[in-house]
Structure formats: C-alpha cells, structure tokens
Amino acid sequence: MRVVAQRVASGSVSWDGEAATIGPGFVLLVGAGGDDDEGTVQRLADKIIDLRVFADEAGRMNLSLPDVKGAALIVSQFTLFADMSKGRRPSLLKAGDPGRAEQLYELFVKRFRERGIETKTGSFGAVMRVSIENDGPVTLVLSTDEWVTRV
Secondary structure, three states: OEEEEEEEEEEEEEEOOEEEEEOOEEEEEEEOEOOOOHHHHHHHHHHHHOOOOEEOOOOOEEEOOOOOOOEEEEEEOHHHHOEOOOOOOOEOOOEOOHHHHHHHHHHHHHHHHHOOOEEEEOOOOOOOEEEEEEEEEEEEEEEOOOOOOOO
16 A cells, blocks of 8 residues: 655545545545555554654644644545556556455545544545645655555
8 A cells, every 4th residue: 555645734635526625634645556455554544643743832743643633635546556667658557456445445544534533535536636735845655565666
C-alpha cells in the first residue's frame, strides 16, 4: 500500500456533482497493491493517524491527528503504483485488482473512523478534482512495500 500524506489547512474533492471538504488535517492519496492485505492496511492507517507532524505550542512537529482534532480526506489513487522504468507511458500492472483494492481502501477509511477521526472520502475509481491547501508544506510518502522509484 502506498500513501501520499499531505498536512493541510483545508482540502476538498469533487466528482459527478458531489463533493467532500475538510479543514485542518491530512489529505491522503491512497493506492493498494497486489500484495496488500488487511494487516497492512490497519498498520499503515494507524501509523498515519499517530504521526506527530502537527505543531505544538512551541511550533515543533510534536502532535498527532487526534491531538489536534484534525480531519482526514481520503482519496483513492491507483496511479501511485505506476511503473515508469520503461518507455514514456506508465504501466499500472502493479496496482491491485480493482475489486480487492476497493475493499482495502474501504478498510483503510473504516480504520480512521474507528479511531474517531472525522473522515471524508472521494468516490473509489471516479475521476475526481482534488484541491489541497498545503500547510507547511508537509508531504510524506509512506509505503508498505519495497519501493524503487527508478526511471
């Protein structure tokens, strides 16, 4: 599983006449790969929820999402598994099976809600427009697989 986590002042996603918006928190672009399972999903969700990347009173990155009562906007992003090592068009063969990937995505979202995080989502598999007002910026790339980004 791969996630691009961006600390934001606000974020929104829109698709097919629908929209979701959050205030301060994380916008998470999430992709599931063929080797991912339920344990991987839960471990990564918990890791992100507990990341201490929000400022404390001294301005140091020392607080987690629950500490600041932040929200999460979770958007599916299968292109995180694009392989660009050959040619000029990304190969998406390493992305998970769409049906299984959707199950894992929903499990990821569920874990945030179980942990009491205000959670909004896009629509899995839809063409969406994402707006992000970065805070910092703080952008983290997390991966549960060995990720070689050679080009």
